[in-house]
Amino acid sequence: MYRLLLIAGLLVLFYYLLRRVINKINERGGVLSRSEVHAQGSQMVQDPVCRVFIPRASAVCEEIGGQTYFFCSTGCAKVFQNQLSH
Ligand SMILES: [Zn+2]
Missing domain, CATH: 1.20.5 (Single alpha-helices involved in coiled-coils or other helix-helix interfaces)
Structure with missing residues (x-):
């Protein structure tokens, strides 16, 4: 018990x-x-060049053709601008 x-x-x-x-x-x-x-x-944005996600606050912001794009670096921004101009 x-x-x-x-x-x-x-x-x-x-x-x-x-x-x-x-x-x-x-x-x-x-x-x-x-x-x-x-x-x-603190929204994540995608780099259209290398498809990497970066926090919007630390992304490189470029306004191209009236649209705002976000890049991981100025290098990717330049590549994107070159792609558009071709
Ligand atoms: Zn990139």
Whole structure:
């Protein structure tokens, strides 16, 4: 009988530990979704030349033919301008 009580106690303890672990995982998930929202706020743009994604804030911005393009470097911007002029 004493043993049964001990096992029941252990099960309750295990249950609480499991709940704490699940709560921690849920908290991490929350942080993840928050950083995803942040990533959307700091928008990623694609370089049309080398197809690399760069954050809009650090991209090279060029206005060509009334349209704004974003490049990873001034080199790619020049390549794009050359492609257009041909
Ligand atoms: Zn590039």
